[in-house]
Amino acid sequence: MRYEDRTPDDGVNTPGRHPLREFLRLALMAVIAVVVLGFLLSVLGGRLGGLVPYKAELWLADRIDTAAQKAGQESPFKQEIVNPELQSYLQTVADRVAAALGIEQSMTVTLHYSDEDVVNAFATIGGHVYFFKGLLSLLPHENALAMLVAHEYSHVTLRHPVKGLGGGLALAIGTSAVGLSSENGLFSLGTRLTSTGFSRSMETQADQSALAAVYKMYGHVNGAAALFELFMQQRERGAGTQFEKFVSTHPLDKERIDQINELARENGWLDIGDLTPLPNEYRSWLQQ
Ligand SMILES: [Zn+2]
Numbered sequence: 001m002r003y004e005d006r007t008p009d010d011g012v013n014t015p016g017r018h019p020l021r022e023f024l025r026l027a028l029m030a031v032i033a034v035v036v037l038g039f040l041l042s043v044l045g046g047r048l049g050g051l052v053p054y055k056a057e058l059w060l061a062d063r064i065d066t067a068a069q070k071a072g073q074e075s076p077f078k079q080e081i082v083n084p085e086l087q088s089y090l091q092t093v094a095d096r097v098a099a100a101l102g103i104e105q106s107m108t109v110t111l112h113y114s115d116e117d118v119v120n121a122f123a124t125i126g127g128h129v130y131f132f133k134g135l136l137s138l139l140p141h142e143n144a145l146a147m148l149v150a151h152e153y154s155h156v157t158l159r160h161p162v163k164g165l166g167g168g169l170a171l172a173i174g175t176s177a178v179g180l181s182s183e184n185g186l187f188s189l190g191t192r193l194t195s196t197g198f199s200r201s202m203e204t205q206a207d208q209s210a211l212a213a214v215y216k217m218y219g220h221v222n223g224a225a226a227l228f229e230l231f232m233q234q235r236e237r238g239a240g241t242q243f244e245k246f247v248s249t250h251p252l253d254k255e256r257i258d259q260i261n262e263l264a265r266e267n268g269w270l271d272i273g274d275l276t277p278l279p280n281e282y283r284s285w286l287q288q
Pocket of ligand 1: 151152
């Protein structure tokens with residue numbers, strides 16, 4: 001047998017296809033891979049979040065609290081009483097909402113009031129729910145307040161904060177449990193949690209749960225949809241930047257109001273009925 005050096009064919013290092021076409025094909029595959037991976041992570045993340053026990057959420061909030069104190073910072077989870085009369089009234093309404101929602105004793109929900117003139121309300125991990133003076137000042141009656149409180153409390157009962165954060169929160173609890181996360185890291189996590197937005201479907205679920213609670217409380221749902229109609233009017237009037245925060249976390253449109261009305265119709269919940277006024281002192285409490 002003889003061996004001989006043979007020159008390779010000319011095209012051995014170049015594929016038959018146009019190089020740019022090959023590049024485009026690979027780029028497209030990469031984009032598809034990123035999209036699929038992102039989708040899987042978000043689905044899996046949400047699932048993971050839902051598996052986190054409520055107790056772990058409370059525990060993490062507690063850790064953030066301690067971290068903030070150690071850093072000499074104000075904890076985002078410390079309940080401050082800045083307006084005793086107003087806060088005691090809000091708590092009374094919230095307790096009735098909690099009962100209507102069937103919230104168990106073990107699921108601690110903490111109501112926070114901020115006298116900032118911001119039109120906003122939100123719920124975050126550890127059952128911490130925040131209401132701002134700017135938004136409370138707009139409410140026309142107790143029914144709208146009850147709907148608002150029930151909506152935010154529903155985010156807690158439906159575990160939306162932890163599901164929204166998904167894997168990120170599971171990771172934070174994990175690293176914190178084994179002492180991997182720094183006090184500073186925990187504190188910055190705490191401040192980031194106060195601006196969590198929820199998905200559109202989470203908002204719809206919270207609306208549905210809230211409407212059922214309001215029906216239980218008043219025997220009708222009059223005034224509940226009015227909450228969102230009021231928001232829309234505000235927006236059309238161009239209520240300015242202070243309104244944008246709420247809109248950015250709570251998509252508002254006709255569709256949302258239609259959904260609420262549709263749900264009431266389906267369940268045969270009356271949308272007429274006497275509206276319960278806010279206490280006479282409500283406006284003056286807000287002035288404090
Ligand atoms: Zn919401």
